[in-house]
Amino acid sequence: MLLNSQTTNDFNLKNSLQLANDIVIIPTWIQGRVSTKFQVGKKTNGIFEEKASLPEQQNNCLEAITNYKGRCSKCSKEIRLIHAGTSLAKGESGQNLDREDTEEFLRLAQEGKFQVLITNDSDRLARSRGTGVMIREQLKRMGVQIYSLSQPLPLKCPSCFDFYDDDPAIMVETMSDMKSQLDISKIRRNYKIGMPKRIERGYPAGSLAYGLLKKYKVVGKDSSGNDVLEIFYEWDDVKVGIVNRIAHDYLAGIGVWKICQNLNDKGISSPQGKKWGRSAIIVILKNPVYAKRVRFGWKPVRRGIRKIQPRENWIMHEAVFKRVWTDEYYEKIQKEIKRRGTVGGRTIMSQALLIGLLKCGYCGYSMFQIKTRRIFKNGTKYLFRGYGCGSFLHAGTCIHNGKAQQIVDNAVLKEVLKLANEKARNAYLEKINNVKTDNSVEIFESKQLEFKRKMDEFDRVIRAYKEGVDNLEEYQRNKEELVPVIERLQKEVISTNAQANTPQTIDWKKQYEDILSKFIECPNEKDKQIIRRILFQLIDKVEFKRDPLYIKIFYKTIPKE
Numbered sequence: 151m152l153l154n155s156q157t158t159n160d161f162n163l164k165n166s167l168q169l170a171n172d173i174v175i176i177p178t179w180i181q182g183r184v185s186t187k188f189q190v191g192k193k194t195n196g197i198f199e200e201k202a203s204l205p206e207q208q209n210n211c212l213e214a215i216t217n218y219k220g221r222c223s224k225c226s227k228e229i230r231l232i233h234a235g236t237s238l239a240k241g242e243s244g245q246n247l248d249r250e251d252t253e254e255f256l257r258l259a260q261e262g263k264f265q266v267l268i269t270n271d272s273d274r275l276a277r278s279r280g281t282g283v284m285i286r287e288q289l290k291r292m293g294v295q296i297y298s299l300s301q302p303l304p305l306k307c308p309s310c311f312d313f314y315d316d317d318p319a320i321m322v323e324t325m326s327d328m329k330s331q332l333d334i335s336k337i338r339r340n341y342k343i344g345m346p347k348r349i350e351r352g353y354p355a356g357s358l359a360y361g362l363l364k365k366y367k368v369v370g371k372d373s374s375g376n377d378v379l380e381i382f383y384e385w386d387d388v389k390v391g392i393v394n395r396i397a398h399d400y401l402a403g404i405g406v407w408k409i410c411q412n413l414n415d416k417g418i419s420s421p422q423g424k425k426w427g428r429s430a431i432i433v434i435l436k437n438p439v440y441a442k443r444v445r446f447g448w449k450p451v452r453r454g455i456r457k458i459q460p461r462e463n464w465i466m467h468e469a470v471f472k473r474v475w476t477d478e479y480y481e482k483i484q485k486e487i488k489r490r491g492t493v494g495g496r497t498i499m500s501q502a503l504l505i506g507l508l509k510c511g512y513c514g515y516s517m518f519q520i521k522t523r524r525i526f527k528n529g530t531k532y533l534f535r536g537y538g539c540g541s542f543l544h545a546g547t548c549i550h551n552g553k554a555q556q557i558v559d560n561a562v563l564k565e566v567l568k569l570a571n572e573k574a575r576n577a578y579l580e581k582i583n584n585v586k587t588d589n590s591v592e593i594f595e596s597k598q599l600e601f602k603r604k605m606d607e608f609d610r611v612i613r614a615y616k617e618g619v620d621n622l623e624e625y626q627r628n629k630e631e632l633v634p635v636i637e638r639l640q641k642e643v644i645s646t647n648a649q650a651n652t653p654q655t656i657d658w659k660k661q662y663e664d665i666l667s668k669f670i671e672c673p674n675e676k677d678k679q680i681i682r683r684i685l686f687q688l689i690d691k692v693e694f695k696r697d698p699l700y701i702k703i704f705y706k707t708i709p710k711e
């Protein structure tokens with residue numbers, strides 16, 4: 151993608167300007183591209199920030215244009231350069247965009263907008279060897295010389311430049327191509343094998359944890375006088391502050407939902423640069439990196455799907471960087487996570503039966519637990535346990551919609567118990583089959599199409615990586631974005647297909663009846679967890695309105711086998 155393509159000269163510089171008889175001024179085009187971070191890293195006080203900087207590439211090139219002084223090796227005329235324009239291509243562009251970008255500056259070359267193309271590095275022209283060679287050859291045939299800052303060769307004046315007589319340039323450029331090609335395959339080969347070794351040395355594997363910064367410093371020179379760089383890791387103070395805030399609030403008993411809301415309210419963005427959500431918080435709380443531990447094999451890819459392993463299977467080593475939490479603090483957090491636990495991915499920290507199922511009938515948001523101390527008219531104190539609208543409790547919108555838990559719980563349980571009666575169950579199933587939405591086939595087909603598109607996109611991502619268009623990190627980033635979407639769509643395709651094609655049934659089991667009726671008569675904590683599991687199996691959600699009292703149960707329907 152062309153981010154920036156401007157011409158500084160209004161007139162068409164079909165031919166270089168000849169000033170007097172012996173100075174040739176050649177219009178020069180800057181080509182910048184982000185590929186490996188390393189090569190475009192910003193150097194401040196001998197430390198490379200891991201930031202791909204296109205402006206920096208442009209500045210380097212502009213400096214070279216201003217300072218270039220040379221003589222044509224054939225006719226000895228003095229050569230000066232003048233900036234004609236710039237193309238800055240972002241590394242993230244896919245193969246097609248990459249081609250568009252290339253075509254654009256080839257067209258400009260054809261039009262005679264420039265006769266020298268200047269880049270930071272020869273491999274900046276294209277990411278794959280094949281494309282690079284092709285572009286270079288086309289440019290040279292148009293009389294454009296390529297000047298690379300990392301392997302500079304003296305320029306000739308345009309009238310002396312001969313495509314077939316440019317051997318020294320070809321030598322250097324071919325070697326640079328081979329080098330970048332080798333680098334890529336080396337990275338790929340070492341990625342898997344090298345991982346446990348990195349861990350043993352205390353270096354993080356895979357993507358960096360939230361708050362951890364990877365930096366480079368110059369530690370000396372090699373035999374050819376190039377800087378030798380060493381990687382080191384540092385914590386970002388601001389992000390560490392956020393991590394500590396999250397851990398502190400979590401241990402103080404604040405719900406994950408509330409923690410997210412506090413962060414989002416302050417305009418702090420999540421590690422993915424989006425709004426904070428439950429999983430981002432849990433990922434941070436579970437990450438041993440904050441307790442000076444690097445881990446491997448905790449989220450291996452099997453058949454294209456990442457699956458988090460139990461902690462016993464992680465390979466862990468002491469990290470090279472500083473700790474944020476003590477080991478005891480980390481363990482305390484893990485204990486709290488375990489204690490809160492989940493049912494169907496929803497929090498069960500709350501003791502109330504219908505939390506996770508009950509939705510406010512006015513705004514549709516989840517209902518939360520209310521616990522308040524109240525006083526009877528006769529003066530005795532009691533604890534009121536109720537449900538209330540989450541929007542009201544947390545954000546002050548909607549209405550209170552509060553009701554005593556026991557009343558709502560019993561009403562729902564009694565309604566569910568009706569399903570124990572064969573007649574009621576069959577009547578219910580008949581009803582949902584009749585109201586089965588007519589567009590269920592359409593929904594299925596659109597999901598299927600969406601799924602196919604994402605799979606095609608995934609194929610393109612894999613191809614871009616195999617062909618060297620995307621580097622490993624770009625590939626990983628794309629993959630991490632796509633895989634969850636594909637997994638979700640796959641599930642949706644299966645469930646919408648089931649809805650479109652098969653009659654539905656409710657998986658009511660005989661033993662449900664006993665435990666539900668027993669619970670209504672004598673509710674106890676031990677049975678509550680069992681009842682919750684039954685309800686989560688049967689029910690999708692329960693809508694609740696207080697005034698006038700309205701309870702609507704949305705049963706889950708399971709395809710007949």
Ligand SMILES: [Zn+2]
Nearest residue numbers: 222225307310
């Ligand atoms: Zn010449």
Ligand SMILES: [Zn+2]
Nearest residue numbers: 510513539548
């Ligand atoms: Zn509400």
